[in-house]
Amino acid sequence: MLQPGISGEARCLVTAETTAATMGSGALEGFATPAMIALIEQAAWQSVQPHLEEGCGTVGTALRVRHLAATPVGMEVTARTELVEVDGRRLVFRVEVRDAKGVVGDGEHERFIVKNESFLKKAKAKLGE
Numbered sequence: 001m002l003q004p005g006i007s008g009e010a011r012c013l014v015t016a017e018t019t020a021a022t023m024g025s026g027a028l029e030g031f032a033t034p035a036m037i038a039l040i041e042q043a044a045w046q047s048v049q050p051h052l053e054e055g056c057g058t059v060g061t062a063l064r065v066r067h068l069a070a071t072p073v074g075m076e077v078t079a080r081t082e083l084v085e086v087d088g089r090r091l092v093f094r095v096e097v098r099d100a101k102g103v104v105g106d107g108e109h110e111r112f113i114v115k116n117e118s119f120l121k122k123a124k125a126k127l128g129e
Helices: 033-051 116-128
Strands: 007-013 056-067 076-087 090-099 102-115
Touching: 007 033, 033 056, 033 076, 033 090, 033 102, 056 090, 056 116, 076 102, 102 116
Parallel strands: none
Antiparallel strands: 007 076, 056 102, 076 090, 090 102
Protein backbone atom coordinates (compact mmCIF):
# COMPACT_ATOMS: atom_id res chain seq x y z
CA MET A 1 0.00 0.00 0.00
CA LEU A 2 1.39 3.34 -1.00
CA GLN A 3 1.42 5.90 1.78
CA PRO A 4 2.96 9.37 1.99
CA GLY A 5 6.35 9.29 3.67
CA ILE A 6 8.07 6.74 1.43
CA SER A 7 11.52 8.10 0.66
CA GLY A 8 14.08 7.37 -2.01
CA GLU A 9 17.67 8.20 -2.80
CA ALA A 10 19.89 7.94 -5.87
CA ARG A 11 23.50 9.01 -6.29
CA CYS A 12 25.84 9.61 -9.18
CA LEU A 13 29.31 10.91 -9.82
CA VAL A 14 29.41 13.86 -12.17
CA THR A 15 31.40 12.75 -15.22
CA ALA A 16 32.04 14.13 -18.69
CA GLU A 17 28.99 12.14 -19.85
CA THR A 18 26.64 13.97 -17.45
CA THR A 19 27.75 17.53 -18.23
CA ALA A 20 25.62 20.09 -19.99
CA ALA A 21 28.17 20.29 -22.80
CA THR A 22 27.92 16.56 -23.55
CA MET A 23 24.15 16.24 -23.04
CA GLY A 24 23.40 19.23 -25.26
CA SER A 25 21.67 21.31 -22.60
CA GLY A 26 24.39 23.97 -22.55
CA ALA A 27 28.04 24.61 -23.32
CA LEU A 28 29.56 24.27 -19.85
CA GLU A 29 31.31 21.34 -18.18
CA GLY A 30 29.01 21.17 -15.14
CA PHE A 31 26.29 18.75 -14.03
CA ALA A 32 23.50 18.94 -16.61
CA THR A 33 19.90 19.65 -15.69
CA PRO A 34 18.70 16.63 -17.74
CA ALA A 35 21.08 14.43 -15.71
CA MET A 36 19.69 15.91 -12.49
CA ILE A 37 16.14 15.16 -13.65
CA ALA A 38 17.05 11.56 -14.50
CA LEU A 39 18.56 11.13 -11.02
CA ILE A 40 15.38 12.53 -9.41
CA GLU A 41 13.21 10.16 -11.45
CA GLN A 42 15.42 7.20 -10.51
CA ALA A 43 15.13 7.96 -6.79
CA ALA A 44 11.35 8.37 -7.04
CA TRP A 45 10.43 5.29 -9.09
CA GLN A 46 12.77 2.99 -7.20
CA SER A 47 11.31 4.12 -3.87
CA VAL A 48 7.75 3.08 -4.74
CA GLN A 49 8.34 0.09 -7.02
CA PRO A 50 8.43 -2.48 -4.15
CA HIS A 51 4.98 -1.25 -3.03
CA LEU A 52 3.24 -1.73 -6.40
CA GLU A 53 1.20 -4.69 -7.61
CA GLU A 54 2.94 -7.25 -9.81
CA GLY A 55 3.10 -6.03 -13.43
CA CYS A 56 2.79 -2.36 -12.52
CA GLY A 57 5.28 0.48 -12.71
CA THR A 58 5.31 4.25 -12.74
CA VAL A 59 5.95 6.84 -15.42
CA GLY A 60 7.00 10.43 -14.92
CA THR A 61 4.35 12.96 -15.93
CA ALA A 62 5.45 16.29 -14.47
CA LEU A 63 8.51 18.02 -13.06
CA ARG A 64 8.75 21.38 -11.41
CA VAL A 65 12.39 21.65 -10.42
CA ARG A 66 14.94 24.38 -9.94
CA HIS A 67 18.63 23.82 -10.69
CA LEU A 68 20.15 26.19 -8.17
CA ALA A 69 23.91 25.63 -8.20
CA ALA A 70 26.63 24.18 -10.38
CA THR A 71 28.38 20.90 -9.60
CA PRO A 72 31.76 20.18 -11.23
CA VAL A 73 33.01 16.97 -12.81
CA GLY A 74 34.35 14.66 -10.10
CA MET A 75 31.83 15.55 -7.38
CA GLU A 76 29.03 13.23 -6.26
CA VAL A 77 25.38 14.29 -6.43
CA THR A 78 22.53 12.80 -4.37
CA ALA A 79 18.82 13.09 -5.15
CA ARG A 80 16.36 12.47 -2.33
CA THR A 81 12.63 12.10 -2.81
CA GLU A 82 9.69 11.88 -0.44
CA LEU A 83 6.23 10.74 -1.49
CA VAL A 84 3.95 13.51 -0.22
CA GLU A 85 0.65 12.76 -1.96
CA VAL A 86 -1.16 9.67 -3.24
CA ASP A 87 -4.26 10.47 -5.31
CA GLY A 88 -5.45 7.24 -6.91
CA ARG A 89 -2.77 6.40 -9.48
CA ARG A 90 -1.13 9.86 -9.21
CA LEU A 91 1.94 10.15 -6.97
CA VAL A 92 3.57 13.44 -5.96
CA PHE A 93 7.11 13.63 -4.60
CA ARG A 94 9.03 16.45 -2.92
CA VAL A 95 12.60 16.38 -4.25
CA GLU A 96 15.98 17.75 -3.23
CA VAL A 97 19.37 17.34 -4.90
CA ARG A 98 22.63 17.99 -3.05
CA ASP A 99 26.36 17.81 -3.58
CA ALA A 100 29.04 18.01 -0.87
CA LYS A 101 28.64 21.79 -0.65
CA GLY A 102 24.84 21.97 -0.31
CA VAL A 103 21.56 22.06 -2.19
CA VAL A 104 21.87 22.18 -5.98
CA GLY A 105 18.24 21.52 -6.88
CA ASP A 106 14.75 21.18 -5.46
CA GLY A 107 11.13 20.92 -6.48
CA GLU A 108 8.30 18.50 -7.10
CA HIS A 109 7.92 15.42 -9.29
CA GLU A 110 4.71 13.66 -10.33
CA ARG A 111 4.40 10.05 -11.50
CA PHE A 112 1.46 7.85 -12.50
CA ILE A 113 1.03 4.16 -11.77
CA VAL A 114 0.54 2.15 -14.95
CA LYS A 115 0.05 -1.47 -15.91
CA ASN A 116 3.32 -2.14 -17.74
CA GLU A 117 1.93 -4.41 -20.46
CA SER A 118 -0.98 -2.07 -21.31
CA PHE A 119 1.30 0.95 -21.34
CA LEU A 120 3.78 -0.67 -23.74
CA LYS A 121 1.01 -2.02 -25.97
CA LYS A 122 -0.50 1.45 -26.30
CA ALA A 123 2.90 3.00 -27.03
CA LYS A 124 3.79 0.39 -29.66
CA ALA A 125 0.39 0.86 -31.33
CA LYS A 126 1.59 4.27 -32.49
CA LEU A 127 3.97 2.53 -34.89
CA GLY A 128 1.03 0.98 -36.73
CA GLU A 129 -0.93 4.19 -37.21
